[in-house]
Amino acid sequence: MPKISIYPADKVGDVPEGMSILDASEKLGIEIRHDCGGFATCSTCRILVVGGVENLSEVDLDEENMLEEAELPAPFRLSCQAIINGDVELQIPEPEMQWSKGALRELDALPVLSRAIIRVIVEARARVTGESVILPDTAIPAVAKAKEEVEALSGDKAALSAFIKQICELPGRE
Ligand code: FES
Known part of the structure; x- marks a missing residue:
């Protein structure tokens, strides 16, 4: 089984x-x-x-x-x-966190393929710092950093999966 x-x-x-x-x-x-x-x-x-x-x-x-x-x-x-x-x-993904309109604009520029993964990463890290809403000031550097990390792993599915798993296990869950 x-x-x-x-x-x-x-x-x-x-x-x-x-x-x-x-x-x-x-x-x-x-x-x-x-x-x-x-x-x-x-x-x-x-x-x-x-x-x-x-x-x-x-x-x-x-x-x-x-x-x-x-x-x-x-x-x-x-x-x-x-x-x-x-x-x-x-x-099981985190419950969705609220993004301000300005912060959402940071995601607009991303390809659909990586947008959801980057969202998971940014939200998990925001929970660690106790943020309940993603604002532009947070989103600009956080999205850029996550994008860089995802792009670096995009050719290695196993490494990307391990990275997402590690991110989802960060403390700060509700
Ligand atoms: S329960 Fe699976 S799509 Fe609605």
């Missing part, structure tokens, strides 16, 4: 092959938000895949459309759609 590991809760367990991430998480006692009931129309069940992406089902058209609309590039998946075929490591 495939083994799944879910962070930051640090839950590890064996689940039947062919089960969705959403159902498998529930089996391990972790409730992932799923507002549309698992029909790939809301994106609230988003999850970051930090290991074993090759052990998940391919992204189908419905999931691809929803991920695109929500600007959630790989390594994000919809947990209601991704089927487990082997060992995977998953990270």
Whole structure:
């Protein structure tokens, strides 16, 4: 049976092959938000895949459309759609932090592919310093730094996944 590991809760367990991430998480006692009931129309069940992406089902058209609309590039998946075929490591993303309009402009210039990842990085670091809203003064250097880091790792998927995992484990969660 495939083994799944879910962070930051640090839950590890064996689940039947062919089960969705959403159902498998529930089996391990972790409730992932799923507002549309698992029909790939809301994106609230988003999850970051930090290991074993090759052990998940391919992204189908419905999931691809929803991920695109929500600007959630790989390594994000919809947990209601991704089927487990082997060992995977998953990270439940942080609840979204508020960005001021000026701060959001810093993200506008970024390619869609890296925008979501950079958001996760900037928000996780802001939580460490106790910020509840991202303002331009914070966003300008923080986005630039995260962009540099992501670009440096863009050719190495494993290193990028490890980096995201490390960022998501920073202290300061609510
Ligand atoms: S629960 Fe809505 S997209 Fe997965």
